[in-house]
Amino acid sequence: GFSVGGVRxxxxxxAAKESFLEAFNGNSKAEQLKYGSLAxxxxxxxxxxxLTKKATLAANFPAALTLLTALAGVILFPIIVYGAxxxxxxxxKHIWVEWWKPCVIxxxxxxxxxxxxxxxxxxxxxxxVTLVLVKFVILFSMLLSMxxxxxxxxxxxxxxxxxxxxxxxTLLTLSTQFETIESSxxxxxxxxxLIVLSTVPLAGAFTFVEVYLKVQNKELFTVALWMWVCxxxxxASLLLVPLSIVLSGHPLGQMGVRLGDGMLCYxxxxxxQNLGSSDTDLDCSQASVCWWGALIFALAFNLxxxxxxxxxxxxxxxxxxxxxxxxxxIIFSSRIMGQFATPMTWSQxxxxxxxxxxxxxxxxxx
Numbered sequence: 016g017f018s019v020g021g022v023r024x025x026x027x028x029x030a031a032k033e034s035f036l037e038a039f040n041g042n043s044k045a046e047q048l049k050y051g052s053l054a055x056x057x058x059x060x061x062x063x064x065x066l067t068k069k070a071t072l073a074a075n076f077p078a079a080l081t082l083l084t085a086l087a088g089v090i091l092f093p094i095i096v097y098g099a100x101x102x103x104x105x106x107x108k109h110i111w112v113e114w115w116k117p118c119v120i121x122x123x124x125x126x127x128x129x130x131x132x133x134x135x136x137x138x139x140x141x142x143x144v145t146l147v148l149v150k151f152v153i154l155f156s157m158l159l160s161m162x163x164x165x166x167x168x169x170x171x172x173x174x175x176x177x178x179x180x181x182x183x184x185t186l187l188t189l190s191t192q193f194e195t196i197e198s199s200x201x202x203x204x205x206x207x208x209l210i211v212l213s214t215v216p217l218a219g220a221f222t223f224v225e226v227y228l229k230v231q232n233k234e235l236f237t238v239a240l241w242m243w244v245c246x247x248x249x250x251a252s253l254l255l256v257p258l259s260i261v262l263s264g265h266p267l268g269q270m271g272v273r274l275g276d277g278m279l280c281y282x283x284x285x286x287x288q289n290l291g292s293s294d295t296d297l298d299c300s301q302a303s304v305c306w307w308g309a310l311i312f313a314l315a316f317n318l319x320x321x322x323x324x325x326x327x328x329x330x331x332x333x334x335x336x337x338x339x340x341x342x343x344x345i346i347f348s349s350r351i352m353g354q355f356a357t358p359m360t361w362s363q364x365x366x367x368x369x370x371x372x373x374x375x376x377x378x379x380x381x
Contacts, residue, residue, distance in 0.1 A: 018287045049326035052319040053335050055241070059316025064146065064311035065346050071136035076277025076300035078259035080136070082252045083281060087310055087318065088245025094159045095318075096239045110239035117226060117240065123220035123245035125361040127213045129255045133262035134209030142157030142347035147188045147370060150181060150212040155218035160328075162309045165222055184369025190362050209262065221320075223310045228325040237321035281306040340370045 051181070071080070099105040125179065135145040147200075149339045160168045228235065274288040284303035323335070328337075344367045348359040 019325060036133075038072065040243060045326055048322055051260070052109065052322035056316045056319035056323050057335055057339055059312045059314075059319060061342050061346070063309050063310030063316060064142070064339065064343045065351070066305045066312065068135075068142045068145070069348070069352065069355070070281065070302045070309060071090075071132075072138060073298040074303065074354075075137040075263075075282045077129075077132035077136050077263050079276050079277025080132045080280060080306075081125070081259055082249070082256065082274070083278060083306075084313070085125070085127055085245050085249040087254045087313070088241065089249050091314060092242035092245055093236060096236065099236065099238070105236045105305065109234050109236045110238060110242075111230065112243055114233065116223075117243035118247050120220045120223055120240075121244045122251050123216035124244065125248050125251035125255055126222070126370070127217040128252065130209045130213035130262070131260045133259055134206040136263075137354070139203055140206050140210075141303050142352075143344050143357065143359065143363050143367070144189065144207070145210060146343050146347075147185050148207060149214055150370065151211050152183065152214035152218045153177060155215055156222060159218055159222040160225070165226055176379050177373045177375075179373075180376055181370050181373030183368045183371060184263035184371075186366075187369060188251060188363050188366030190366075195274045197309075224321060225325075225328060228321060229328075233325075237325060238318060239320055241317060335374075338371065338374050341367050 067080075089093065093265060096105070096110055100110065111139055131149070134140065157168075157170060157174070158167045159202055161170070194234040216291075224240070228240070256274055257267055257270060260267055265273060272287075274290075277283040280287065280297070282303065284300040286297055286299040327335075344359065344363070347359055350356060
Protein backbone atom coordinates (compact mmCIF):
# COMPACT_ATOMS: atom_id res chain seq x y z
CA GLY A 16 0.00 0.00 0.00
CA PHE A 17 1.08 3.54 0.74
CA SER A 18 2.81 2.67 4.01
CA VAL A 19 6.16 4.37 4.41
CA GLY A 20 7.12 2.72 7.70
CA GLY A 21 7.85 4.19 11.11
CA VAL A 22 5.85 6.75 13.07
CA ARG A 23 5.69 10.29 11.75
CA UNK A 24 3.94 13.36 13.15
CA UNK A 25 0.85 14.45 11.23
CA UNK A 26 1.80 17.60 9.30
CA UNK A 27 -0.66 20.46 9.10
CA UNK A 28 -1.17 22.40 5.87
CA UNK A 29 0.14 25.91 6.47
CA ALA A 30 -2.35 28.72 6.07
CA ALA A 31 -1.98 31.00 9.07
CA LYS A 32 0.81 33.31 7.94
CA GLU A 33 1.46 32.48 4.33
CA SER A 34 -0.25 31.16 1.24
CA PHE A 35 -0.41 27.47 0.52
CA LEU A 36 2.01 27.97 -2.36
CA GLU A 37 4.54 29.22 0.16
CA ALA A 38 4.03 26.36 2.60
CA PHE A 39 7.07 24.55 1.25
CA ASN A 40 10.03 26.53 2.57
CA GLY A 41 13.00 24.87 0.95
CA ASN A 42 16.09 26.46 -0.53
CA SER A 43 15.97 28.84 -3.48
CA LYS A 44 16.58 26.04 -5.99
CA ALA A 45 13.67 24.07 -4.58
CA GLU A 46 11.44 27.15 -4.81
CA GLN A 47 12.44 27.71 -8.43
CA LEU A 48 11.77 24.07 -9.25
CA LYS A 49 8.38 24.24 -7.55
CA TYR A 50 7.12 27.40 -9.25
CA GLY A 51 8.73 26.58 -12.58
CA SER A 52 7.30 23.07 -12.68
CA LEU A 53 3.85 24.30 -11.65
CA ALA A 54 3.87 26.92 -14.45
CA UNK A 55 5.01 24.31 -16.98
CA UNK A 56 2.36 21.94 -15.67
CA UNK A 57 -0.39 24.56 -16.11
CA UNK A 58 0.62 25.54 -19.65
CA UNK A 59 1.07 21.93 -20.71
CA UNK A 60 -2.29 21.00 -19.21
CA UNK A 61 -4.22 23.69 -21.09
CA UNK A 62 -2.54 22.91 -24.40
CA UNK A 63 -3.03 19.17 -24.00
CA UNK A 64 -6.69 19.49 -22.99
CA UNK A 65 -7.60 21.72 -25.91
CA LEU A 66 -5.71 19.84 -28.62
CA THR A 67 -6.72 16.38 -27.36
CA LYS A 68 -10.36 17.46 -27.40
CA LYS A 69 -9.97 18.76 -30.96
CA ALA A 70 -8.36 15.47 -31.96
CA THR A 71 -11.26 13.42 -30.56
CA LEU A 72 -13.81 15.75 -32.15
CA ALA A 73 -12.19 15.11 -35.51
CA ALA A 74 -11.83 11.35 -34.90
CA ASN A 75 -12.77 9.52 -31.70
CA PHE A 76 -10.83 6.30 -31.02
CA PRO A 77 -10.55 6.06 -27.18
CA ALA A 78 -8.67 2.73 -27.05
CA ALA A 79 -6.04 3.92 -29.54
CA LEU A 80 -5.66 7.21 -27.67
CA THR A 81 -5.08 5.39 -24.37
CA LEU A 82 -2.45 3.11 -25.88
CA LEU A 83 -0.67 5.91 -27.74
CA THR A 84 -0.38 7.92 -24.52
CA ALA A 85 1.75 5.20 -22.95
CA LEU A 86 3.63 4.40 -26.17
CA ALA A 87 4.77 8.01 -26.51
CA GLY A 88 6.22 7.85 -23.01
CA VAL A 89 7.97 4.56 -23.75
CA ILE A 90 9.76 6.22 -26.66
CA LEU A 91 10.48 9.70 -25.25
CA PHE A 92 11.33 9.25 -21.57
CA PRO A 93 14.19 6.71 -21.98
CA ILE A 94 15.84 9.18 -24.38
CA ILE A 95 15.63 11.92 -21.76
CA VAL A 96 16.75 9.71 -18.86
CA TYR A 97 19.71 8.04 -20.51
CA GLY A 98 20.65 11.31 -22.18
CA ALA A 99 20.88 12.91 -18.74
CA UNK A 100 22.98 9.98 -17.50
CA UNK A 101 25.28 10.11 -20.54
CA UNK A 102 25.82 13.87 -20.09
CA UNK A 103 26.67 13.32 -16.42
CA UNK A 104 23.72 15.27 -15.02
CA UNK A 105 22.25 12.19 -13.32
CA UNK A 106 23.91 9.22 -11.63
CA UNK A 107 22.82 5.73 -12.61
CA LYS A 108 21.88 4.86 -9.04
CA HIS A 109 19.25 7.63 -9.15
CA ILE A 110 17.23 6.08 -11.98
CA TRP A 111 16.44 2.68 -10.42
CA VAL A 112 13.26 1.92 -8.50
CA GLU A 113 11.68 -1.09 -6.82
CA TRP A 114 9.87 -2.94 -9.63
CA TRP A 115 6.43 -3.06 -8.02
CA LYS A 116 6.09 0.67 -7.42
CA PRO A 117 5.94 1.80 -11.06
CA CYS A 118 3.61 -1.15 -11.63
CA VAL A 119 1.10 0.21 -9.10
CA ILE A 120 1.30 3.71 -10.58
CA UNK A 121 1.09 2.44 -14.16
CA UNK A 122 -2.04 0.37 -13.57
CA UNK A 123 -3.74 3.37 -11.95
CA UNK A 124 -2.78 5.58 -14.91
CA UNK A 125 -3.95 3.00 -17.46
CA UNK A 126 -7.37 2.68 -15.77
CA UNK A 127 -7.61 6.48 -15.53
CA UNK A 128 -6.92 7.01 -19.24
CA UNK A 129 -9.24 4.18 -20.30
CA UNK A 130 -12.17 5.66 -18.33
CA UNK A 131 -11.41 9.29 -19.20
CA UNK A 132 -10.99 8.74 -22.95
CA UNK A 133 -14.18 6.68 -23.12
CA UNK A 134 -16.11 9.40 -21.30
CA UNK A 135 -14.62 12.64 -22.61
CA UNK A 136 -14.01 11.90 -26.29
CA UNK A 137 -16.24 12.84 -29.20
CA UNK A 138 -18.98 15.38 -29.80
CA UNK A 139 -21.40 14.43 -27.04
CA UNK A 140 -19.37 15.67 -24.06
CA UNK A 141 -18.63 19.43 -24.10
CA UNK A 142 -15.02 20.29 -23.29
CA UNK A 143 -16.09 22.69 -20.53
CA VAL A 144 -17.99 19.93 -18.72
CA THR A 145 -15.00 17.61 -18.91
CA LEU A 146 -12.76 20.34 -17.49
CA VAL A 147 -15.00 20.71 -14.46
CA LEU A 148 -15.62 17.02 -13.82
CA VAL A 149 -11.93 16.08 -13.72
CA LYS A 150 -11.59 18.41 -10.72
CA PHE A 151 -13.04 15.61 -8.61
CA VAL A 152 -9.41 14.50 -8.42
CA ILE A 153 -8.88 17.26 -5.84
CA LEU A 154 -11.43 15.77 -3.45
CA PHE A 155 -10.03 12.26 -3.79
CA SER A 156 -6.46 13.53 -3.53
CA MET A 157 -7.29 15.32 -0.27
CA LEU A 158 -9.03 12.27 1.18
CA LEU A 159 -6.18 9.94 0.27
CA SER A 160 -3.56 12.32 1.70
CA MET A 161 -5.16 12.46 5.16
CA UNK A 162 -4.69 8.92 6.58
CA UNK A 163 -1.58 8.21 8.63
CA UNK A 164 -0.60 5.39 6.25
CA UNK A 165 -0.18 7.89 3.41
CA UNK A 166 0.87 11.49 4.13
CA UNK A 167 -1.07 12.19 7.32
CA UNK A 168 -2.09 15.70 6.21
CA UNK A 169 -4.53 17.81 8.22
CA UNK A 170 -6.25 20.44 6.08
CA UNK A 171 -7.21 23.86 7.36
CA UNK A 172 -10.63 25.50 7.18
CA UNK A 173 -9.81 27.53 4.06
CA UNK A 174 -8.86 24.35 2.18
CA UNK A 175 -12.22 22.72 2.88
CA UNK A 176 -14.10 25.93 2.15
CA UNK A 177 -12.26 26.22 -1.15
CA UNK A 178 -13.31 22.67 -1.97
CA UNK A 179 -16.96 23.51 -1.21
CA UNK A 180 -16.85 26.55 -3.50
CA UNK A 181 -15.29 24.42 -6.22
CA UNK A 182 -18.07 21.83 -5.80
CA UNK A 183 -20.71 24.55 -6.14
CA UNK A 184 -19.06 25.72 -9.33
CA THR A 185 -19.16 22.16 -10.63
CA LEU A 186 -22.89 21.81 -9.90
CA LEU A 187 -23.65 25.16 -11.54
CA THR A 188 -21.69 24.23 -14.66
CA LEU A 189 -23.57 20.93 -14.95
CA SER A 190 -27.00 22.36 -14.12
CA THR A 191 -28.08 22.73 -17.76
CA GLN A 192 -26.48 19.57 -19.12
CA PHE A 193 -29.11 16.98 -18.27
CA GLU A 194 -32.76 17.10 -19.29
CA THR A 195 -33.08 13.45 -18.25
CA ILE A 196 -30.65 11.15 -16.47
CA GLU A 197 -29.96 7.95 -18.41
CA SER A 198 -27.43 5.38 -17.22
CA SER A 199 -27.14 3.44 -20.48
CA UNK A 200 -23.75 3.12 -22.20
CA UNK A 201 -23.22 6.10 -24.47
CA UNK A 202 -25.54 8.48 -22.61
CA UNK A 203 -24.17 11.81 -21.43
CA UNK A 204 -24.76 10.92 -17.77
CA UNK A 205 -22.89 7.62 -18.23
CA UNK A 206 -19.96 9.48 -19.81
CA UNK A 207 -19.93 11.97 -16.93
CA UNK A 208 -19.74 9.11 -14.44
CA LEU A 209 -16.81 7.61 -16.36
CA ILE A 210 -14.95 10.93 -16.13
CA VAL A 211 -15.59 11.20 -12.38
CA LEU A 212 -14.56 7.56 -11.79
CA SER A 213 -11.37 8.15 -13.78
CA THR A 214 -10.18 10.62 -11.14
CA VAL A 215 -10.11 7.98 -8.37
CA PRO A 216 -7.14 5.97 -9.73
CA LEU A 217 -5.49 9.23 -10.77
CA ALA A 218 -5.65 10.61 -7.22
CA GLY A 219 -4.43 7.30 -5.83
CA ALA A 220 -1.48 7.23 -8.21
CA PHE A 221 -0.30 10.70 -7.30
CA THR A 222 -0.71 10.17 -3.58
CA PHE A 223 1.50 7.11 -4.02
CA VAL A 224 3.97 9.16 -6.10
CA GLU A 225 4.09 11.92 -3.47
CA VAL A 226 4.85 9.47 -0.66
CA TYR A 227 7.52 7.80 -2.76
CA LEU A 228 9.28 10.95 -3.97
CA LYS A 229 9.05 13.01 -0.77
CA VAL A 230 9.61 10.29 1.82
CA GLN A 231 10.93 7.02 0.43
CA ASN A 232 13.25 7.98 -2.43
CA LYS A 233 14.21 11.65 -2.30
CA GLU A 234 17.22 11.22 -4.60
CA LEU A 235 15.36 9.57 -7.48
CA PHE A 236 15.53 11.31 -10.87
CA THR A 237 11.83 12.05 -11.32
CA VAL A 238 11.76 11.53 -15.08
CA ALA A 239 13.15 8.02 -14.53
CA LEU A 240 10.06 7.14 -12.53
CA TRP A 241 7.90 8.24 -15.46
CA MET A 242 10.03 6.14 -17.81
CA TRP A 243 9.43 2.94 -15.81
CA VAL A 244 5.75 3.81 -15.34
CA CYS A 245 5.16 4.28 -19.08
CA UNK A 246 6.79 0.96 -19.89
CA UNK A 247 4.40 -0.90 -17.60
CA UNK A 248 1.48 1.37 -18.54
CA UNK A 249 1.77 0.37 -22.20
CA UNK A 250 1.14 -3.30 -21.39
CA ALA A 251 -1.57 -2.43 -18.85
CA SER A 252 -3.28 -0.30 -21.51
CA LEU A 253 -3.15 -3.23 -23.93
CA LEU A 254 -4.99 -5.39 -21.40
CA LEU A 255 -7.61 -2.66 -20.99
CA VAL A 256 -8.35 -2.30 -24.72
CA PRO A 257 -11.44 -4.57 -24.48
CA LEU A 258 -12.79 -2.39 -21.66
CA SER A 259 -12.23 0.77 -23.72
CA ILE A 260 -14.03 -0.74 -26.70
CA VAL A 261 -17.06 -1.80 -24.62
CA LEU A 262 -17.30 1.53 -22.78
CA SER A 263 -17.21 3.30 -26.14
CA GLY A 264 -20.31 1.37 -27.24
CA HIS A 265 -18.64 -0.83 -29.87
CA PRO A 266 -18.72 -4.66 -30.07
CA LEU A 267 -15.61 -6.56 -29.04
CA GLY A 268 -15.42 -8.06 -32.52
CA GLN A 269 -14.30 -4.64 -33.80
CA MET A 270 -11.53 -4.32 -31.20
CA GLY A 271 -8.54 -5.02 -33.46
CA VAL A 272 -9.87 -2.99 -36.37
CA ARG A 273 -10.72 0.07 -34.29
CA LEU A 274 -7.42 -0.06 -32.44
CA GLY A 275 -5.41 -0.24 -35.68
CA ASP A 276 -7.54 2.37 -37.47
CA GLY A 277 -7.28 4.74 -34.53
CA MET A 278 -3.51 4.50 -34.24
CA LEU A 279 -3.05 5.11 -37.99
CA CYS A 280 -5.54 7.98 -37.86
CA TYR A 281 -3.84 9.83 -34.98
CA UNK A 282 -0.22 9.17 -35.91
CA UNK A 283 -0.31 9.35 -39.72
CA UNK A 284 -3.59 11.05 -40.57
CA UNK A 285 -4.84 8.02 -42.53
CA UNK A 286 -8.64 7.77 -42.70
CA UNK A 287 -9.99 4.19 -42.38
CA GLN A 288 -11.43 2.74 -45.58
CA ASN A 289 -14.26 0.74 -44.03
CA LEU A 290 -16.14 3.32 -42.00
CA GLY A 291 -18.93 2.46 -39.60
CA SER A 292 -22.15 4.46 -39.29
CA SER A 293 -20.66 6.45 -36.39
CA ASP A 294 -17.43 7.30 -38.24
CA THR A 295 -18.71 8.96 -41.40
CA ASP A 296 -17.53 12.43 -40.37
CA LEU A 297 -13.91 11.49 -39.55
CA ASP A 298 -11.20 14.03 -40.31
CA CYS A 299 -8.01 12.12 -39.60
CA SER A 300 -5.75 14.78 -41.10
CA GLN A 301 -6.92 17.31 -38.50
CA ALA A 302 -6.96 14.66 -35.77
CA SER A 303 -3.34 13.81 -36.50
CA VAL A 304 -2.16 17.44 -36.40
CA CYS A 305 -3.96 17.99 -33.09
CA TRP A 306 -2.65 14.74 -31.60
CA TRP A 307 0.98 15.59 -32.40
CA GLY A 308 0.49 19.08 -31.00
CA ALA A 309 -1.08 17.67 -27.85
CA LEU A 310 1.88 15.31 -27.53
CA ILE A 311 4.26 18.27 -27.16
CA PHE A 312 2.15 19.85 -24.41
CA ALA A 313 1.64 16.46 -22.76
CA LEU A 314 5.40 15.97 -22.65
CA ALA A 315 5.74 19.33 -20.90
CA PHE A 316 3.22 18.59 -18.15
CA ASN A 317 4.36 14.99 -17.75
CA LEU A 318 7.91 16.18 -17.12
CA UNK A 319 6.56 18.77 -14.69
CA UNK A 320 4.17 16.44 -12.81
CA UNK A 321 6.65 14.45 -10.70
CA UNK A 322 8.68 17.59 -9.97
CA UNK A 323 5.52 19.45 -8.91
CA UNK A 324 4.48 16.48 -6.77
CA UNK A 325 7.85 16.35 -5.02
CA UNK A 326 8.22 20.08 -4.29
CA UNK A 327 4.60 21.20 -4.04
CA UNK A 328 2.54 18.12 -3.25
CA UNK A 329 -0.15 16.27 -5.19
CA UNK A 330 -3.08 18.28 -3.84
CA UNK A 331 -1.43 21.63 -4.63
CA UNK A 332 -0.64 20.39 -8.12
CA UNK A 333 -4.28 19.52 -8.79
CA UNK A 334 -5.47 22.88 -7.48
CA UNK A 335 -3.02 24.63 -9.78
CA UNK A 336 -4.36 22.48 -12.59
CA UNK A 337 -7.85 23.70 -11.68
CA UNK A 338 -6.67 27.14 -12.79
CA UNK A 339 -6.66 25.73 -16.31
CA UNK A 340 -10.47 25.59 -16.17
CA UNK A 341 -11.19 29.25 -17.01
CA UNK A 342 -8.34 29.36 -19.54
CA UNK A 343 -9.38 26.23 -21.41
CA UNK A 344 -13.07 27.12 -20.99
CA ILE A 345 -12.52 30.37 -22.87
CA ILE A 346 -10.65 28.51 -25.61
CA PHE A 347 -13.39 25.88 -25.95
CA SER A 348 -15.90 28.66 -26.67
CA SER A 349 -13.62 30.56 -29.05
CA ARG A 350 -12.88 30.36 -32.78
CA ILE A 351 -9.85 28.21 -32.04
CA MET A 352 -12.22 25.24 -31.81
CA GLY A 353 -13.63 26.04 -35.26
CA GLN A 354 -17.02 24.49 -35.97
CA PHE A 355 -16.88 22.67 -32.62
CA ALA A 356 -16.80 25.84 -30.51
CA THR A 357 -19.42 25.65 -27.74
CA PRO A 358 -20.84 29.04 -26.69
CA MET A 359 -20.55 29.48 -22.95
CA THR A 360 -23.87 29.75 -21.10
CA TRP A 361 -24.34 31.98 -18.06
CA SER A 362 -24.44 28.95 -15.77
CA GLN A 363 -21.15 27.72 -17.22
CA UNK A 364 -19.61 31.19 -16.95
CA UNK A 365 -20.49 31.58 -13.27
CA UNK A 366 -19.63 27.92 -12.64
CA UNK A 367 -16.14 28.42 -14.04
CA UNK A 368 -15.83 31.61 -11.97
CA UNK A 369 -16.69 29.66 -8.80
CA UNK A 370 -14.19 26.93 -9.66
CA UNK A 371 -11.49 29.58 -10.05
CA UNK A 372 -12.58 31.23 -6.78
CA UNK A 373 -12.33 27.87 -5.03
CA UNK A 374 -8.74 27.55 -6.23
CA UNK A 375 -7.86 31.02 -4.97
CA UNK A 376 -9.57 30.39 -1.63
CA UNK A 377 -7.63 27.17 -1.17
CA UNK A 378 -4.45 29.20 -1.69
CA UNK A 379 -5.51 32.11 0.51
CA UNK A 380 -4.21 33.33 3.88
CA UNK A 381 -6.32 32.82 6.95
